[in-house]
Amino acid sequence: MELTGAEIVIHCLAEEGVKFVFGYPGGAVLNIYDEIFKQDKFQHILVRHEQAAVHAADAYARATGQVGVALVTSGPGATNAVTGIATAYMDSIPLVVISGQVPTPAIGMDAFQEVDMVGITRPCVKHNFLVKDVRELATTIKKAFYIASSGRPGPVVVDIPKDVTAHLTTYEYPKSVHLRSYNPVVKGHSGQIKKALKLLLEAKRPMIYAGGGVVLGDAAGQLVKLARKLGYPVTNTLMGLGGYPASDKQFVGMLGMHGTYEANMSMQECDVLLAVGARFDDRVIGNPDHFTSTPRTIIHVDIDPSSISKRVKVDVPIVGNLVDVLTEMNKLLEEGGKPDANALKAWWSQIDGWRSKLCLDYITSDTVIKPQAVIQELWRATKGDAFVTSDVGQHQMWAAQYYGFDKPRRWLNSGGLGTMGVGLPYAMGAQFAFPDAQVACVTGEGSIQMNIQELSTCKQFELPIKIILLNNRYLGMVRQWQEFFYNNRYAESYVEALPDFVKLAEAYGHVGMKIEKPGDVEGAMKEAFGPGLKNRLVFMDFITDQSENVFPMIPNGKGLSEMILAEEL
Amino acid sequence: MKHIISLLMENEAGGLSRVAGLFSARGYNIESLTVAPTEDPTLSRMTLVTSGSDEVIEQIIKQLNKLVDVVKVLDLNEGRHIERELMLVKVKATGAYRDEMKSMADIFRGRIIDVADGTFTIELTGSSSKLDAFLETVDKTAILETVRTGSSGIGRGDRILKV
Ligand SMILES: Cc1ncc(C[n+]2csc(CCOP(=O)(O)OP(=O)(O)O)c2C)c(N)n1
Numbered sequence: 001m002e003l004t005g006a007e008i009v010i011h012c013l014a015e016e017g018v019k020f021v022f023g024y025p026g027g028a029v030l031n032i033y034d035e036i037f038k039q040d041k042f043q044h045i046l047v048r049h050e051q052a053a054v055h056a057a058d059a060y061a062r063a064t065g066q067v068g069v070a071l072v073t074s075g076p077g078a079t080n081a082v083t084g085i086a087t088a089y090m091d092s093i094p095l096v097v098i099s100g101q102v103p104t105p106a107i108g109m110d111a112f113q114e115v116d117m118v119g120i121t122r123p124c125v126k127h128n129f130l131v132k133d134v135r136e137l138a139t140t141i142k143k144a145f146y147i148a149s150s151g152r153p154g155p156v157v158v159d160i161p162k163d164v165t166a167h168l169t170t171y172e173y174p175k176s177v178h179l180r181s182y183n184p185v186v187k188g189h190s191g192q193i194k195k196a197l198k199l200l201l202e203a204k205r206p207m208i209y210a211g212g213g214v215v216l217g218d219a220a221g222q223l224v225k226l227a228r229k230l231g232y233p234v235t236n237t238l239m240g241l242g243g244y245p246a247s248d249k250q251f252v253g254m255l256g257m258h259g260t261y262e263a264n265m266s267m268q269e270c271d272v273l274l275a276v277g278a279r280f281d282d283r284v285i286g287n288p289d290h291f292t293s294t295p296r297t298i299i300h301v302d303i304d305p306s307s308i309s310k311r312v313k314v315d316v317p318i319v320g321n322l323v324d325v326l327t328e329m330n331k332l333l334e335e336g337g338k339p340d341a342n343a344l345k346a347w348w349s350q351i352d353g354w355r356s357k358l359c360l361d362y363i364t365s366d367t368v369i370k371p372q373a374v375i376q377e378l379w380r381a382t383k384g385d386a387f388v389t390s391d392v393g394q395h396q397m398w399a400a401q402y403y404g405f406d407k408p409r410r411w412l413n414s415g416g417l418g419t420m421g422v423g424l425p426y427a428m429g430a431q432f433a434f435p436d437a438q439v440a441c442v443t444g445e446g447s448i449q450m451n452i453q454e455l456s457t458c459k460q461f462e463l464p465i466k467i468i469l470l471n472n473r474y475l476g477m478v479r480q481w482q483e484f485f486y487n488n489r490y491a492e493s494y495v496e497a498l499p500d501f502v503k504l505a506e507a508y509g510h511v512g513m514k515i516e517k518p519g520d521v522e523g524a525m526k527e528a529f530g531p532g533l534k535n536r537l538v539f540m541d542f543i544t545d546q547s548e549n550v551f552p553m554i555p556n557g558k559g560l561s562e563m564i565l566a567e568e569l
Numbered sequence: 570m571k572h573i574i575s576l577l578m579e580n581e582a583g584g585l586s587r588v589a590g591l592f593s594a595r596g597y598n599i600e601s602l603t604v605a606p607t608e609d610p611t612l613s614r615m616t617l618v619t620s621g622s623d624e625v626i627e628q629i630i631k632q633l634n635k636l637v638d639v640v641k642v643l644d645l646n647e648g649r650h651i652e653r654e655l656m657l658v659k660v661k662a663t664g665a666y667r668d669e670m671k672s673m674a675d676i677f678r679g680r681i682i683d684v685a686d687g688t689f690t691i692e693l694t695g696s697s698s699k700l701d702a703f704l705e706t707v708d709k710t711a712i713l714e715t716v717r718t719g720s721s722g723i724g725r726g727d728r729i730l731k732v
Contacts, residue, residue, distance in 0.1 A: 118583060123594045127637040130582070147637060180732060181579055181640040306631035309624070 001172075005134045005165040006031035009098065012141040014041035015173045018069050020060060020432050021045070022053040026073025027113060028100025031165035045432065045461065048453040050077050052425040054084020055451070058093050058155075059422075059429025062412045063387060065218060067094045067149050068429070074100040075113030078159075079120065083419060085155050086124035090416025091239060092216055094153035096144045103163035104132055117159045126154030134167035142174045151184025152304040153216060188301065188320025193328050196274070196299040196316050197337065203272035203297075204343040205350075206232045209255065211284075212239025212415065213277015213302060213322055215408040220244065222326035223276060229330070230339055233351055235263040237278055238400055239415040246404030247384075252351060253360075256284040257554045258397040261359035261563060264552070266351055268294055268560040275300045277322050280312045281416075288312055290559025301325050359552050359565055360401055369518050371395065371470040371544045374525075375402035378440055378468055381525040386410070386438040389426035391447030392418045394476035397550045399442040421450030427465040428454060438529060442468045445495055446475045455508035458537050466528050467539045469501060472546045480549045484564075485556075505539035514541045571600070571620045573645040573652055573722040574629065575730050579638045580606050580613040587636050588615060597621065597629055601654075601697075601719025612640065612732065616721045618697070640732055649725040655692070656700045657682075659714040662689040666711055677703045688713060696720075 003011065009032050013021065022045045025033045036044050047053040050072045057068030068088075072081045078099040088095045102111040118130045127147050129140050137160070144156040200206055208230075214223050220243045227234045227250055234244045235255040244251055253260030255267050267273070267285070273296055278284070285291040288311050299316040300308050308317045318325055362372050375398050378386070388403055389412040390396040396413055405411045412426045427441040448469055458465060470476075478493040502512030511533060515524045521542070528538040551566035578584050585604055592599045600618040607614045619629060626644065633642045645652070660670050662684070674681055674691045677699070683690035693700055697720050704712065724730065 119586070122583075122587060122590050179637070182637045304635070306628065306635050310628060313624070 001170060002168050003171040004031065005137050005160065005167050005169075006035045008134070008137050008169070008171050009141070009160070009165070010035045010039050010041065011171060012138055012173060013069065014039075016067070016145050018042050018067075020057075021069045021071050022047055022056040022060075022429070023071030024050050024053055024073065024077060026077045026100060028074035028102060028162045029071060029165070031162065032071065032098075032100070044071075045428075045457070047425070047457050049451065050080035051084050051421065052428070052451050052454045052457070054081045054095070054097060055087065055422050055425035056429035056432070057097075058084060058088040058095055059389065059412050059426035060433050061088075061093050061095055062426075063409050063430040063433045065409065067096055067145055070095065070097045072097070072099050073113070074102055074117070075115045078115055078117045082120060082124070085121055085157065087414050087417045087419045087422060088155040089124045089126070091212060091414065092153050093155065094148040095155035096141075096148050097155060097157045099157060099159050101130065101159045101161040104161045105163070107161065117157060121157050124155075125157050128157035128159065130159045130161075131164055132161065134164050134169045137164065137169075138171060138173050139177065142177050143179065146177050147179075147182065184303065185305070185319050186321045186324060188318045188325035188328065190328065192316055192318045193325060194332065196318060197329055197332050199272050199297055199299060199316065200230065200274060201337045201339055203270075204340060205269060205271040205347045206230070206339070206344070207266050207270035207273050208232050208234040209237075209267060209273055209275045209278055210234060210240045210243050211237040211276065211278025214240055214243035217277055217303065217322040218408070219277065219322035219326055220408040222323055222330060225330050226326055226333070229333055231344060232339070233266050233348070235259070235267060237284055237415070238413070240278065241400060241411045242405035242408040245406040247406055252355070254400055255560075257286070258401065258550050258552065261357045261552055261565065262351055262354040264554070264560040264563060265354045269350070270296055272297045273299065276326070277302060279307045279310065282311075285312065285560060286554045286562070287557055287559050290562070293559075357565065362548075362566060365545065366518050368545045369515065369521060369542055371398050371472070371542070371548055372402050373518065374468060374470060374521055374542050374544065375399055375442065377521050377525045378442070379403050381529045382438050382440065386440050387412065387427075387430040387434065388440050388442060389413065389423050389430060390442040391423035391444055391450075392420045392477070393444045393447060394472070394480060394548070394550050395442050395444045395447075395470040398470070420447040423447055424451050424454045424458075424465070424467070427467075428457060428463055431463045431465055432461075438466070439464075440466045440468055442470065444476060445469060445471045445473065445498055445501075452504075455505065455510060455537070455539075459509040462535065463537060464533075464535050465537050467537070469539065469541045470544050471498075471501070471541050472544050472548065473498065474546060477550070483549070484553075501539055501541040505537070510537040510539055512539045512541065514543065516543045570646075571618065572626050573650065573720060574617040574619060574633070574642065575645055575722055576615045576617070576633060576642045577607070577612050577640045577730060577732060578615060578636070579640065580611050581638060584613060584638050587638060588617070588633070591632055591636065592619075595628075595632065597625065601717075603719045603721055609732070616719070618720050641730060643724070643730045645722045645724060648728050650722050650728070651725060652696045652720050652722045653694055654697050654700055654720045655694050655718045656703070657690060657692055657716045658704070658712060659688055659690045660707065661687060661711040661713060663687045666708075670707070670711070673703070673707050679703070
C-alpha cells in the first residue's frame with residue numbers, strides 16, 4: 001500500500017492505540033492535519049498554546065500509564081513545546097512529541113519557522129529523531145513509542161520535515177523493533193535481591209522510601225504487599241504519593257523539603273533503607289553530606305542504573321523493573337524469614353514519638369481562610385478519590401501534604417522541573433483520560449495565569465474540571481523564601497492587578513465562585529462538586545491567608561533532621 | 570584520575586553532539602574526543618579522555634550507556650590497554666635549530682614530514698604524555714604550531730570492543 005508521510009503518521013498512531021492527540025496546527029504540519037481531518041481513529045484536542053498540548057499529553061500518560069502524544073508545528077510551535085518536554089523528561093513520563101519541520105531542502109537555510117528542534121531538545125528528551133526519508137517514518141515512529149515507554153520512560157521527539165509528509169512510500173507498520181544499542185534491563189539480579197531481603201530482615205530501624213518509579217512502574221501493589229508483610233514504615237516522595245496509601249498506619253507521610261517530621265527523622269535515623277524508584281534528589285534528602293553522616297545500609301532498586309549511587313553511595317544496588325524485583329522479594333519472604341519484632345516495636349515507638357509532634361497541625365481561623373483547610377475540605381468533598389493536579393508553589397505543597405492519596409496515578413504535578421502552569425493542562429489530560437472522574441486543579445494566582453488560556457479549550461470540550469485557586473495575592477513560595485532568607489524583602493513576589501477570576505471564568509463560559517470566609521468553604525466545595533455543577537468547570541477563587549507558610553521546611557542545603565517547624569516560630 | 574573511555578555508537582547524524590552535549594550538560598570534563606567510523610560503517614568508534622573521581626567516572630559510564638544510540642562502552646583503564654595520539658608539530662629549523670630538531674625528532678622516534686627553508690614539520694605518535702614530553706623538551710620559542718588528534722585507545726590481547 002502506497003501512502004503519503006502524513007497518512008503514515010495517522011496509521012502509525014492508530015496502530016499504537018492512541019486515543020488523543022493534543023496539538024496545534026501550523027504550516028509545517030498542514031499535511032498531517034489534513035489527514036487528521038479525514039480520519040476517525042483518534043480525537044485531536046486543539047489547545048490554545050503548544051506548551052499546554054505537551055502538558056496535557058503528559059498528564060494523560062501520568063494518569064493512564066499510556067504514552068501521551070502531542071503534535072506541534074515547526075519553529076515557534078516547536079519551541080513552545082520545549083517546556084512541556086523538559087517537564088516530562090524530569091519526571092520520566094512516556095511521551096511522543098511530533099513536530100513539523102521545514103522541508104528537507106530548506107533545512108539550514110534559516111527558512112521561515114525553522115528551528116533546530118533536534119538540537120534544542122537533545123538535553124531534555126530520552127531520544128529524538130529527524131526523519132529525512134519517508135521510508136524511515138513508520139519504523140521511526142515505532143521506535144519512538146518503544147523507547148518512550150520502555151526502561152525508564154521519557155519523552156521522545158520525532159521531527160518531520162514537511163516534504164516528508166507529502167512523499168509516498170509503501171507502508172507497513174513493524175510489529176516490533178529491535179535496537180542493538182538499547183536494551184533496558186528488566187530482571188533484577190537474584191543474588192542481590194536475596195542479599196537485600198536478608199539485610200532488611202536483620203534491620204533494627206528499617207525504612208522504605210518509595211518514589212515516583214513505583215507509580216510509573218505500576219509497582220504499588222507489590223510495594224504494599226511487601227511493606228505490610230514486613231510491618232516497616234513507608235515514606236513517599238512528592239512524585240511517589242499514592243504509591244503507598246496515605247491512610248495506612250505504616251505511612252509516615254511525604255519526606256523531603258516539606259516532608260513530615262516523622263518521615264524525615266526516620267529517613268535520617270534508620271539503619272537499613274530500602275529505596276525503590278527514587279533518586280535521593282536535593283529536594284528529598286537535602287544536603288547529601290549531612291544525610292550520609294549518619295551511617296546506614298542502603299538498598300536501592302531502580303530501572304535506571306545511572307540513578308543508583310549518583311548522589312549517595314549505595315550498598316546494594318538492584319537494577320531492574322520494580323514489579324519484578326518486588327515480586328521476587330515477596331516470594332522470598334513467603335518462603336521464610338521474619339523481621340526482628342522487638343527491635344521493630346522499639347523503632348515504631350520512636351517514630352510515634354516523632355509523630356506526636358503533629359507537624360502538620362496549623363493554627364485554624366474563623367476570620368481568614370487557611371489554605372490547608374481548603375485542601376482538607378477538597379478531600380472530604382471528593383472522598384479522597386479525585387485526580388488532583390497542581391501547579392508549583394505553596395499550594396502544591398499543601399495539596400501534597402493534606403490531600404491523602406490512597407491510589408497511584410491520582411496526584412499529577414511537576415516534581416522535577418517544577419513548572420508553573422502545568423496545573424490546568426494536567427487537569428485536562430486527566431479529564432480526557434477519565435471523563436467521569438472528579439478532577440481538581442489546585443493552583444495559585446501566579447501559576448494559573450501561566451496557562452489560563454486553556455479555559456477556552458476546557459469550554460470547547462466541556463471539561464468539568466474544578467479549579468481550586470488558593471489566592472494569597474503573592475507568589476507565595478517565593479515570598480516564603482524571602483521572608484525566611486531575605487529578611488522580608490518581598491522583591492517582585494506580590495501579584496498586583498489580579499483579574500476578577502469570577503468574571504474571567506464567566507467570560508470563558510464557565511462558573512466562577514469567590515470564597516472569602518472560612519465558614520463558606522465547605523458549602524462552596526459541596527456545591528462545586530455537587531450534582532448541580534457536575535458537568536461544569538467551576539473556578540473557585542479562595543481568598544486565603546496571605547502570610548501562611550509551608551511547614552515543616554528544610555532550608556536549602558541543610559540536612560533532613562534540620563527542619564523548621566511551625567511551632568518554632 | 571585520567572580515564573580513557575572507548576565507545577561504539579550508531580553512526581548516525583548527531584551522535585557526536587549527543588556525547589559532547591552530555592559532557593557539557595553534566596559538567597564532566599573532557600580532555601579529548603576522537604571519532605571515526607569503524608570497519609562496519611554503521612558503527613562509529615569514539616575515544617574520550619576524561620578525568621574525575623571513581624564516582625564521577627562511574628556516572629560518566631552509566632550516562633553514556635544511557636544514550637539510546639550508544640551500543641557499548643568500555644573504560645580502557647579497567648584493564649591493559651594501549652593509547653596512541655598523533656601530533657604534527659611545526660618547529661623553527663634555522664641555524665642551530667636545524668640539527669637540534671632533527672635529533673629531537675629521532676630521540677622521540679618522530680619523522681620529519683615536511684622540510685622548508687626555515688621550518689620542519691615533525692610527525693610524532695605515542696601516548697599523550699610522550700607528546701607532552703616532546704613539547705616540554707624542545708625550546709618553546711622554536712615551536713610554531715602544533716596539531717594533536719587526541720588519544721585513541723585499544724585494549725591489549727583479547728580485550729576486544731566489538732558488537
Ligand atoms: C515557570 C516558572 N517560573 C518561575 C518559577 C519559580 N517559582 C516557584 S514557586 C513560585 C510562586 C508561585 O506562586 P503561585 O502560583 O501564586 O503559588 P503560591 O506559592 O502562592 O501557592 C515561583 C515564581 C517556577 N517554578 N516556574
